[in-house]
Amino acid sequence: MIDVMAVRALVAVSQHGSVISAAESLGYSPSAISQQIKKLEKQAGGALLERHGRGVLLTERGLSMSEQGRRVLEELEQLEVTLLADPSKPSGPVRISAFSTACRGLVGPLIQKLEKEGSAIQLRVVGEDPEESVQRVASGEADLALVHNWNSVPLPIPEQLMVTELCQDRADVLVHRDHPLAQRGSVSAADLLDEWWMATPVGMICHEALMRMFSEMGILPKVRLFDPDFSTHIGLVELGVGVALVPRLGRAELPANVVALELREPAQRRDVKIIYRRSLSASPAINHLVSALKEIATTR
Structure with missing residues (x-):
């Protein structure tokens, strides 16, 4: 049976371009990630990675497996949300990535609102520029992000992410x-x-x-x-x-x-948006945060 952690390792290498960066994103050592990849290669009967300068490239088989693996991980996340979440009680940890002015103008009031409600949602926030936030959510390192794009500067957003317009x-x-x-x-x-x-x-x-x-x-x-x-x-x-x-x-x-x-x-x-993975669409915590942020945005 294929190990889910091994699939996560391969997908992370595909997204970050190196074993070291993949390890940092998942919180493991590079050697642990390498061992997980080797485990998959043994099951696949061939190489999934090949060295390229200081980084690595995925072989044709590695690319195919990482793409299928990404879809499997999204479905697994969606299954976990459906099975484990109580729609009437939004709870649990949510990792947020947001640009600095959104941290001050939106996330700060969001934390204040959740505390007043006695919410069981636990936020962990990192301040980053929108392009990095998009990458974090797409790779699974964050669950939700506040991003923006100027009318003169587009911001590419992958298809697997949901986008909610928040304010201008x-x-x-x-x-x-x-x-x-x-x-x-x-x-x-x-x-x-x-x-x-x-x-x-x-x-x-x-x-x-x-x-x-x-x-x-x-x-x-x-x-x-x-x-x-x-x-x-x-x-x-x-x-x-x-x-x-x-x-x-x-x-x-x-x-x-x-x-x-x-x-x-x-x-x-600049248009301010909320993004999160489609696999989290049924998450009570994500939906509660989106509604709260919309309410806060009307007062900004």
Whole structure:
């Protein structure tokens, strides 16, 4: 009989591209993962992996088995949800991945709401950029994620994930109150060509949104500081050393010296979504969290 853990190991290697990364994702040692793969190879009568540089590639047989294995694991998860869950009592651990402003603006209020209800759902939360969150949910490392995509930057989501639209968030340009544009109320990208910017690091989806804001004009913004924390951006705007593009979701009350200007031409909006695996569609805990997040989103 095929060992479920061995199937999980092969699927994890397929998703992460190496035995070491697969081991980290599952919480096992690389040697344990290698032994599970060898067990499958013995049953399959041939190699499932082949070395490629510092990583590995799946053989044709390995690819076929990992794809079938992924479907089996999804069906097993769905069976567990159906058999073990009590629809009237949402409970159990749920692993959430969410971008930082959603952690402040949505997950924080969610935890507060669950505690007031005396809920038996136990949340474990990790803050990550949307692309990493999608990967975590798809690979089974997280159960539910809050993600976003800017109107200028698409976010690919695999077919095995359910998507629930939650809310739309807008980003404003923040300037010091003594800035020449501070009294304008709204600005366009063309008004900001000579500004020094605070930006999230290269590779983050918010950084790409800022870059694309100027792309149609054939220039790149001048970035003075790269930092993933919007609170740092706000603090530096307060010092008058630059401007920043900061979303409204999860944003604290701005300091007296910082003015938010509505951005037009192009407006920067991001759609906030909930994602989870289709195999968890019947989970009372997941459905309760989705309903709670929808309720919270109406107040943001």
